[in-house]
Amino acid sequence: MNSGANISGSIRRRLTLQLLGIAAVLAALLFVMVMTYAKQVAEESQDNILSASATSILDSAAIQSGEVTVDIPYSALSMLGNVSDDRVFYRVVVNGKYLTGYESLPIAKASKGQDSHRFITSHYLGESIRMVSATRRLSNASGPVEVTVSVAQTLKRQRETLERISANAAYLGFGFFIAAAVLGILTAQSAVRPVQTLANSVSKRGPQDLRTVQAPVPGEMAPLVVALNRFMARLKKSLTRSEEFIAEAAHRIRTPLAVLRTQAEIALRRVERPENRAALKEMIRAIDESSRAAGQLLDHAMVSFRTDHLEVKDINLLDLAEETLERLRPLAEMQDKTLSSHGEETTLISGDAILIQNALSNILDNAIKYAPQGEDVQVVVTSEDNWVVLSVYDQGPGFAPEDIDQLTERFSRGKNAEDTVGSGLGLTIAEEVTQAHGGHLKLSNRTNVRGACVSFYFPQS
Numbered sequence: 036m037n038s039g040a041n042i043s044g045s046i047r048r049r050l051t052l053q054l055l056g057i058a059a060v061l062a063a064l065l066f067v068m069v070m071t072y073a074k075q076v077a078e079e080s081q082d083n084i085l086s087a088s089a090t091s092i093l094d095s096a097a098i099q100s101g102e103v104t105v106d107i108p109y110s111a112l113s114m115l116g117n118v119s120d121d122r123v124f125y126r127v128v129v130n131g132k133y134l135t136g137y138e139s140l141p142i143a144k145a146s147k148g149q150d151s152h153r154f155i156t157s158h159y160l161g162e163s164i165r166m167v168s169a170t171r172r173l174s175n176a177s178g179p180v181e182v183t184v185s186v187a188q189t190l191k192r193q194r195e196t197l198e199r200i201s202a203n204a205a206y207l208g209f210g211f212f213i214a215a216a217v218l219g220i221l222t223a224q225s226a227v228r229p230v231q232t233l234a235n236s237v238s239k240r241g242p243q244d245l246r247t248v249q250a251p252v253p254g255e256m257a258p259l260v261v262a263l264n265r266f267m268a269r270l271k272k273s274l275t276r277s278e279e280f281i282a283e284a285a286h287r288i289r290t291p292l293a294v295l296r297t298q299a300e301i302a303l304r305r306v307e308r309p310e311n312r313a314a315l316k317e318m319i320r321a322i323d324e325s326s327r328a329a330g331q332l333l334d335h336a337m338v339s340f341r342t343d344h345l346e347v348k349d350i351n352l353l354d355l356a357e358e359t360l361e362r363l364r365p366l367a368e369m370q371d372k373t374l375s376s377h378g379e380e381t382t383l384i385s386g387d388a389i390l391i392q393n394a395l396s397n398i399l400d401n402a403i404k405y406a407p408q409g410e411d412v413q414v415v416v417t418s419e420d421n422w423v424v425l426s427v428y429d430q431g432p433g434f435a436p437e438d439i440d441q442l443t444e445r446f447s448r449g450k451n452a453e454d455t456v457g458s459g460l461g462l463t464i465a466e467e468v469t470q471a472h473g474g475h476l477k478l479s480n481r482t483n484v485r486g487a488c489v490s491f492y493f494p495q496s
C-alpha cells in the first residue's frame with residue numbers, strides 16, 4: 036500500500052510520542068506535588084505538637100523565692116511520645132544559663148512562624164531532629180528573667196510516613212501515566228482514522244472510477260480532498276478527451292477504408308496476373324485488419340464511456356444471450372456452426388444490456404473465429420455462490436496456456452491468431468464490461484473435451 040510513496044515519519048507515531056511525553060511530565064508533576072504537600076502537612080503537624088509542648092513547659096515556669104523553677108508537666112512530653120516512637124529532647128535555659136534537660140541541645144535562632152516560636156531542622160546525637168525554641172519573660176525582685184525552652188523530636192517516624200506516601204504517590208503517578216498513555220494512543224489513532232478511511236475508500240475504487248470524494252471529512256482534510264477531487268476531475272476530462280479523439284479518429288478512418296476495400300475488390304476482379312492478384316489480396320487483408328481495429332477502437336471508446344454512466348436495469352441473462360446469438364447466427368451458419376444457449380431461466384442481474392451484449396458478441400465472435408473445426412458453440416447460464424455465471428464453450432483448439440494470462444491486455448493476441456483478422460481488443464472489452472458490473476472474466480480450457488471456455492461472473496442482484 037505504501038509502495039511508491041516517499042514516507043517521512045508518521046503523524047500517528049509523532050502524536051503518540053508527544054502525548055506519552057506529556058503524560059510522563061504530568062505524572063512526574065503529580066508525584067512531586069503529592070510529595071511536597073505530604074511533607075508540608077507532616078511538618079506542620081509535628082511543628083504544632085512541638086509548639087504546644089514548648090508552650091506548656093513555659094507555662095509551668097514560675098518564680099519561687101526569687102528563683103526560677105520549671106516543673107516539666109508530664110503531658111508536655113507525652114503528647115510527643117504518643118504521636119510516635121521518636122526520641123524527645125528538651126532544654127530549659129534561664130537568662131542564657133542552662134537550667135535543666137539536655138545541656139548540649141542547640142537553641143533555634145533562625146525564626147520561622149510566630150515571633151516567640153522558632154523552628155529548625157538539625158542534627159543531634161547522630162539523628163535528624165525538628166526543634167522549636169520559645170521564650171517567656173518573667174520578673175522577680177531583681178528584674179526581668181528570660182526563660183527559653185527548646186523541645187526537639189527525631190524525624191524517624193516522619194521519614195517513614197513520607198516514604199510510605201512516596202511509594203503510594205509513585206503508584207498513583209504510574210497509574211496516571213498508564214491511563215493517560217492509553218488515552219493518548221487511542222486519541223492518536225482516532226486523529227488519523229479519517230485519513231485511513233479516505234485512503235481506503237480511494238484505493239478500493241476500480242481503475243475507471245474517477246468520481247469525486249463525497250464522504251464527509253474533517254475540516255483539516257478539506258484542502259486535501261478538494262485538491263484530490265480537482266485532480267480527478269482534470270484526469271477524467273483528459274481521459275474523456277483522448278477517448279473522444281480515438282473514437283473520432285476511428286470513425287473518420289472507417290468510411291474511407293470501406294471505400295478503399297470496395298475499390299480493391301473491384302480491381303481484384305479485373306486483374307489477372309498472379310503477382311498483382313496476390314498484392315491486391317494482401318492489401319484487402321490489411322484493409323480488413325485496419326477496419327476491424329477501427330471498429331474495435333470505437334467499441335472500446337463506447338464501452339469506456341458507458342462504464343462511467345451505466346444504464347442499469349434488471350436483465351435476464353439467458354434472454355440477452357439468445358438475442359445476441361440470433362444476431363450472430365447468419366455468420367455462424369456460413370461456417371456450419373450451431374449456436375445454442377441453455378441454463379437458468381429466472382436468473383436476473385442488474386446491468387447495462389448494451390454493454391453486456393457487446394462483451395458477449397466479442398466472445399462469440401472469438402468462438403466462431405478461432406474454432407474453425409468446431410461445430411457447436413454453447414452459451415450456458417448458471418449460478419455459483421453469489422455469482423451469476425455466463426459461460427461460452429466452443430470446440431476449437433482452446434487458449435495456448437502460455438498466452439492465457441496476457442490475453443485480456445489491450446492489443447494482446449495469441450499465437451493461434453496469426454492467420455485471423457483481429458485487433459486484440461475483444462477480451463479487453465469483455466473484461467472491462469464485467470469489471471464495471473462488479474464482476475470478473477475467467478478464461479480457461481475445457482477439461483474433458485477440446486475447446487475454450489470464457490466465463491463472465493456477475494454479482495447476483
Ligand SMILES: Nc1ncnc2c1ncn2[C@@H]1O[C@H](COP(=O)(O)OP(=O)(O)OP(=O)(O)O)[C@@H](O)[C@H]1O
Pocket residue numbers: 327331397401402405406429431432433434435442443447448449450451452456457458459460461462463487
Ligand atoms: N475461443 C477462443 N479459442 C482460442 N483462442 C482464443 C479464443 N478467443 C480468444 N482467443 C485468443 O485470444 C486472443 C485475444 O482475443 P481478443 O478477442 O481479445 O482479440 P482478437 O480476437 O485477436 O481481436 P479482436 O479485437 O478483433 O477481437 C486472440 O488473438 C486469440 O489468440
Ligand SMILES: [Mg+2]
Pocket residue numbers: 397400401457460461462
Ligand atoms: Mg476477438
